[in-house]
Amino acid sequence: MNPESQVRPYPTRRALLKTAATAAIAVPALAGCVTAGKDDDAPAAAGADKTAENPLGVKADAPLEVVVFKGGYGDDYAVAAETKYQQKYPQTKIDHKGLQKVGEAMQPRFVAGDPPDVVDNTGAGRLDIATLVGASQVSDLAGLLDAPSLDQPGKKVRDTLLPGVVEDGTFAGKTVALNFTYTVWGLWYSKSLFTERGWAYPKTWDEMITLCGEIKKTGVAPWTYQGKYPEYINDPLLSMAAKAGGPDLVKAVDNLQPGAWKQDGLVQAATAFAELAGRGFLMSGSEALSHTEAQAAWCQKKAAFIPCGSWLESEQKGVAPAGFDMVMGTVPARGGSDKLPVTAVQAASSESFLVPAKAKNPAGGQEYLRILFSKESATAFAKANSTLPSVTGATDGLTLTSGLGSVRDAVTAAGRDTFTYRFRTWYAPLAKAVDDATGELVNKRLSPADWANRIQKAADQVAQDSTVTKFTR
Amino acid sequence: MKHGRWRFLLGALVPALVLHVVFVLSPYAQAFWLSLTDWTGVAGEAQFVGADNYVRLGGDSLFLDAVRNNALLLLVVPLVTIALGLFLASMLRTSSSRLGQGYRIVYFFPQLLSLVVIAVLWSFVYNPNTGLLNSGLRAVGLGAMAQSWLAEPAFALVAVMVVLIWSSVGFYVVLFSAAIEGIPRELFEAALLDGAGKWATFSRVTLPLVRESVQVAFVYLGIAALDAFAVVQVMTVGPGGPDGATEVIGLSLYRTAFSYGKFGYASAMGVALFFATLTLAVLALRSGRKERLELA
Incomplete structure (x- = not known):
């Protein structure tokens, strides 16, 4: 039998205060939690060799995680691009998430250094892109921009985009986001x-x-x-x-x-x-x-x-x-x-896709964007959502509604004279x-x-x- | 035997304590720590910046607007709500019982709606062209008084106050009614025999005896007035406008954290608000400590 407990069957006031004091000291120690994300670089999927078929050096069996804003445009267009990715790399496993509150869901993952491979940072709760850039959480997409377009032979991805799209995603000289829709x-x-x-x-x-x-x-x-x-x-x-x-x-x-x-x-x-x-x-x-x-x-x-x-x-x-x-x-x-x-x-372009700096499969993320920004994928998007995608010529040959038609005509008439x-x-x-x-x-x-x-x-x-x-x- | 009691006590207390520390105390502590850093909300690390965030609060004109508006809310909302609540509750006491019961239920209705729903409904009421308020004014020939209620700096905050008061008064009617019912009938009868009028009965008998309920109401309403985030966010122009006319601290905090990515600075706002609320609660509870009436 514990002699202590005989003397003091209940915690005394002093004991309580002591406990409270200990808790008060212990709590700040817990306070480090939010910012205690590990900085060590996750072992990014070692790139495979770059070939004409695989210009970004995607490792065929590395899994890919895609997070998409599921708002007015839904996420069928993103799933379609994932299907194509799967066809190209049958060994991979794709994890798709269509979310409404992308920012809320992604913030802890960025902090923990465990982000997905592609994020469509869009919608009311999106993360402030300038803040993400300031915190070095996004990767440079230069390699993707200079890669050959998927379905427009002889053109680089960079040359298939409407005027201003590359600039919109460029922060401090680095292009870190590609926007999929084009707004006028x-x-x-x-x-x-x-x-x-x-x-x-x-x-x-x-x-x-x-x-x-x-x-x-x-x-x-x-x-x-x-x-x-x-x-x-x-x-x-x-x-x-x-x-x-x-x-x-x-x-x-x-x-x-x-x-x-x-x-x-x-x-x-x-x-x-x-x-x-x-x-x-x-x-x-x-x-x-x-x-x-x-x-x-x-x-x-x-x-x-x-x-x-x-x-x-x-x-x-x-x-x-x-x-x-x-x-x-x-x-x-x-x-x-x-x-x-x-x-x-x-x-300006919006619906901003980025590849986090700490993604585990960055080459896969960029390859996914190369598929998404192909003319075929953009045309399908334009048809389904009557919205102008940021890929040049995506609406060519489509019958457009009065509004979208006027928007396309305005873009054509403006030529290089767009500003944002x-x-x-x-x-x-x-x-x-x-x-x-x-x-x-x-x-x-x-x-x-x-x-x-x-x-x-x-x-x-x-x-x-x-x-x-x-x-x- | 004693041993078993300790074990039981610990078994009952520890899980709750752990939950409390992890989900209540540690976020508080984290907010205090973050308010001293420049954390962006997405970075894995934060730089210690000392009191910089607090110094910055003093020069942030939008935040100062928010403090001014919250102070006005704090002055008006609790007073008017409590006055209305007491008035209606004491009227209910004197009215015939069945009708009074019915009213009590009706008054309580707004309490059943979520604050967001209330704000949406009232933003329809305030619509300058098709809203109930302006249509009503025009219908009774007062069209000249019709306003763009939420877009006029002079009226926007008042419009918010009305919604806050409307949504909370019912709860306090019920609270005060219960307190008034706890007063022995003989006291009212004695007052009546002594020739006390309605006002004298209210101020000399009812009010002193429901004092503690009123005090609690002040604390609750004070906290609600220091918040007001939901109504302002949903209903007002901007939100928080026009031009800061309805900005509140909670809204500044939210915007700073989630649109500007300045979680450190936003935490400083939160800590300031925390101390304001704490001070208010302590003051309100202290002020009423002096005398306690014992009912014989």
């Missing part, structure tokens, strides 16, 4: 409504203002926008600025140059949108509508124009009435001495500041000059913040 931003309108009323899509901002006056007289609001998320109205504003100032303006903004937001092109564009609000050309109440509400009002012909990316048509499936015939027009030019033609479009701002992905806090300021601008609570000042201040703050990884283009 513009102004949407109903072709049938415009024909019926005899309205012509404007090429310049002056024509736009005149047309808006006419539209307003008929009782239809000229514009609506997805006010709950001010980034939607930002896109045409920044597009107009980019056309006026050309690639130099965009670069200055992305490179956080001093005074970049006070460039004439930007202030002029802000003035244009302030005018739109000032003249009452925005549908009243738009400022509080969510994207679904604003887009539904537009489909009910309560407003003539709405700014959006090229996903709009598939998003409005079932909402837009028959014969609505939505088409996308490019943002009108501010006029005068624009550096880019009016056909220039803001275009990178600050949104590079510096998320700056993007938030721009969204807030533009929301205030189009609600007449902020003047164009103050708009520029405010964003410039936020940009300077990011530039001076030593904890933010900086990128340049």
Whole structure:
């Protein structure tokens, strides 16, 4: 019998305190857990010899794990590419995961140094790509880009992609992500409504203002926008600025140059949108509508124009009435001495596929992407999802809906004149500041000059913040 | 025999204690540690940066907006909710019993809905063009008062407060009703005989005797007011807007961690919020310690 227990049948107050103190000391020791991921490199599948058939040196029997965002596009297209991979390498075992919350599921695996071989880092819960780059968690895809295309003889993978796709995935000189879909931003309108009323899509901002006056007289609001998320109205504003100032303006903004937001092109564009609000050309109440509400009002012909990316048509499936015939027009030019033609479009790729730096089968991951980005796979994707893939010519010969057709025509007309701002992905806090300021601008609570000042201040703050990884283009 | 008791005690306590340490205490401890680092959320390692994250909080204008809004919520939401709850509960006491029971159930309805559902429903109510509120105003000829409730900086936070109060008041009606029912009837009868009016009965009899329930309600509502994340995230423009008008600490924290990939800095916000909540709870419970009424 334990004599102690006779004296003290129950833990005394002191004993309890002692235990508590021990626990308090022990707990910080546990605290290391989250960041205790091992740094030792997992034994990556030793590459096989590189041949014409196997340019990336895939080890035929190494297993492959693919994680795909299963959102609006589903994951059938990714599974199809896996099937082809399996046919090419019958000995391999493929582990496929179609997830909605890719970030949540992948974060612990990145931390633990045990990521899959391919990740489609997309969707609302995706991991911040700039953060992944900063933490050296993603691998350079240069080998893949220089490998021959799977089904376009004589071309490298790099040459089969639409303009801007490689740049979109490039951080600090390294291409670490390949985006599978191609998005173009513009102004949407109903072709049938415009024909019926005899309205012509404007090429310049002056024509736009005149047309808006006419539209307003008929009782239809000229514009609506997805006010709950001010980034939607930002896109045409920044597009107009980019056309006026050309690639130099965009670069200055992305490179956080001093005074970049006070460039004439930007202030002029802000003035244009302030005018739109000032003249009452925005549908009243738009400022509080969510994207679904604003887009539904537009489909009910309560407003003539709405700014959006090229996903709009598939998003409005079932909402837009028959014969609505939505088409996308490019943002009108501010006029005068624009550096880019009016056909220039803001275009960027998304649905971003990457091969983690600590993947166990990186060659297999790249080979998988080579199959996914083949023309055959991209065409099948375009057919199934009426969305433009980022592979050149993937929609050739397909019969397209009015919206997707207008998007493809816009891309063709733009040629090399596409542009995209990178600050949104590079510096998320700056993007938030721009969204807030533009929301205030189009609600007449902020003047164009103050708009520029405010964003410039936020940009300077990011530039001076030593904890933010900086990128340049 | 005694030996067996120890074994039993340990057997009963240890599993719970281990679970508590692993799933409650250790995340807390980790958050404290992470708040002193620059952890990005995806890296396998984190650099120790000392108090940098806390220094940065003071200069983060959006975070300061959030603190201001949470402070306003803290001032308004508990007071109004408790006042309404007490009013309705004491009205229910005096009303005929069957009708009162029915009302009590109706008041409790919002409690059965998830906060996200409530926020979605209210965002429909606040819709400037087709919402119930503006349509109602227009129907009774007050169309001039119709607003873009969630997009006007002057009204957005008030709109959030209304939802928070609406969703919680029912619970406190039930809580206070139960407390009021615990008061012996004779006290009310005595007050009535002494010629006390309704207000005097409420302020001299009811309120002092349900004091402890009110205190607990303050703590709960205070914590809810320091949070408010779900309603703001789902309902407001931005979210957190327009231009920071409805930003709350929880939202700043969430965005900093999951959109900006700054888990270290976000942890610092979390730790600050933790201490704010703790202080509030201690103050609220201390303030009521002085006297305890004994019911004879």
